[in-house]
Amino acid sequence: MSLATASNTKASNMPxxxxxxxxxxxxxxxxxxxxxxxxxxxxFDKPSFDNLEPGAHLDVYLDGDIxxxxxxxxxxxxxxxxxVAVKREDEGNGGSLKMHQLKVGDLLxxxxxxxxxxxxxxxxxxxLVAGGIGVTPLYAMASELRKNNAKVDVHxxxxxxxxxxFSKHFKELAFNEQADSSYQxxxxxxxxxxxxxxxxxxxxxxxxxxxxxxxPMLNKIIDVVDNSTEKHELHFxxxxxxxxxxxxxxxxxxxxxxxxxxxxxxxxxxxILTVLSDNGVDVPSAxxxxxxxxxxxxxxxxxxxxRDGILSDDEKASNxxxxxxxxxxxxxxxxxDI
Ligand code: FES
Numbered sequence: 001m002s003l004a005t006a007s008n009t010k011a012s013n014m015p016x017x018x019x020x021x022x023x024x025x026x027x028x029x030x031x032x033x034x035x036x037x038x039x040x041x042x043x044f045d046k047p048s049f050d051n052l053e054p055g056a057h058l059d060v061y062l063d064g065d066i067x068x069x070x071x072x073x074x075x076x077x078x079x080x081x082x083x084v085a086v087k088r089e090d091e092g093n094g095g096s097l098k099m100h101q102l103k104v105g106d107l108l109x110x111x112x113x114x115x116x117x118x119x120x121x122x123x124x125x126x127x128l129v130a131g132g133i134g135v136t137p138l139y140a141m142a143s144e145l146r147k148n149n150a151k152v153d154v155h156x157x158x159x160x161x162x163x164x165x166f167s168k169h170f171k172e173l174a175f176n177e178q179a180d181s182s183y184q185x186x187x188x189x190x191x192x193x194x195x196x197x198x199x200x201x202x203x204x205x206x207x208x209x210x211x212x213x214x215x216p217m218l219n220k221i222i223d224v225v226d227n228s229t230e231k232h233e234l235h236f237x238x239x240x241x242x243x244x245x246x247x248x249x250x251x252x253x254x255x256x257x258x259x260x261x262x263x264x265x266x267x268x269x270x271x272i273l274t275v276l277s278d279n280g281v282d283v284p285s286a287x288x289x290x291x292x293x294x295x296x297x298x299x300x301x302x303x304x305x306x307r308d309g310i311l312s313d314d315e316k317a318s319n320x321x322x323x324x325x326x327x328x329x330x331x332x333x334x335x336x337d338i
Contacts, residue, residue: 016050017061020110022102023081028165031088032133033100034073037110038081048079054140055117055237058084059286059294060099061109067286068095071137071212071237072113073166082113085165087133111286116293116310117237119144123208125151125180127232129199129221131213132158135166137237138212146173151180153203157213160189196224205230212237238309241290241326245307253329257281257338258300272324272336281338283324290326297324302334 024036037058041047057071070084086099102108119141126145130138135156145152152175158164167185175183186194203209209232211221218236225234250268255275257263266275273295276283286294290308298321306316308323315321324336 017109017111018049020108022104022106022108024083025102025104028085029163031090032085032163032165033088034083034085035099035102036081036083037108039110040107049075049082049113050079051113051115052079052082053113053115054119054144055137056113056115056140057117057137057292058082058113059111059292060084061111062095062098066095066098068099069287069292070099071117071140073136073139073169074143085133085136111294114293117210117212117235119210120208120233120235121148123150123206123233125204125207126153127199127203127207127209128152128154129209129211129213129217130154130156130166131211131217132163133165134212134214134217134237134239136212138210139166139169141210142170142173142175146175149178151204153181153207154183155186155194155199156184157186157188157194157217159187161185161187196220200224200228200230200232203232205232208233208235210235212239215240215243238291241307241309245290245309245326248305248307250328253331254333255329256301256333256335258335259338263333266328271326272328272334276324276338283338285325288325290323293323295323295325296321298337300335300337303330304328304334305330 019040020037021040022035023038026034028034039047039049052075057069060068060070070086072082073085074083086096088100089096117137128138128142142154154170154175156164156170164185170183175181225232252265252267254263255266255272264275264279266272273283273285283297284294286292291310293310304319304322305328307326
């Protein structure tokens, strides 16, 4: 099993904040809306987005202090406009509510896009499993794969049909009219719980699986893929950090800044990011939760205790870079290439 590979992780980590404007808002369901965001032409910079790829996400700065990550589901051919879809979480911590308070014409600061959920080209077959609002990066992938006439089976999992914000969009891709491709909407209320074991048994043995959705769904897919006799490549993107990472015990360690030789202690209740910030060492960050990749920093010495939700197994095993907002050190000291 492998997570999403991001061969250009470091390059995609370059900050690229842009002043933008909301140009269109469409209600897709009662609590999911699509927001079209246009980069402003301020006369001194290229007024377009880079890294527009399926799987990429934006950092959206809301009222300055709230930063949220939203996956792209669409963008304009001239790269001046991107679209994200956001589910309003009335009991959430405020980001989605702020998004849903936006009006056409409102100004926003956007960083990115960055991509840690890249779509591999030329796989023999793709299985896309989208759960709830996790559909957004998978719709972008489905759209791209449809253009390339790839073999794709899409499974869109929702609690009930009224919550399927992208069902119409998937139908327009017309996978069911293609040989060796399909689109299936699964509604828990009428279809029962989705049978992941049956899915893994019936997909082609060379199918590459992409999935994004709620944590229980991801854990179930990871489990059935791990236990499958066929060794499918699995790529997934999390909304939250895996429970086992959050439950790990913290130990103190030292972090060394290579350029200055300064050494700081990171106590059990601190992160590398907060310690660096307290000591005037600036590392770009956004989510502070191991989910966006903004703070990825090269490591020159020491063993990393990876706890983020975005680096692939291969990237973690390389021990070359880390998310300093959440990951820690297994060794007594770790040296950062800062
Ligand atoms: S700031 Fe988002 S992963 Fe570290």
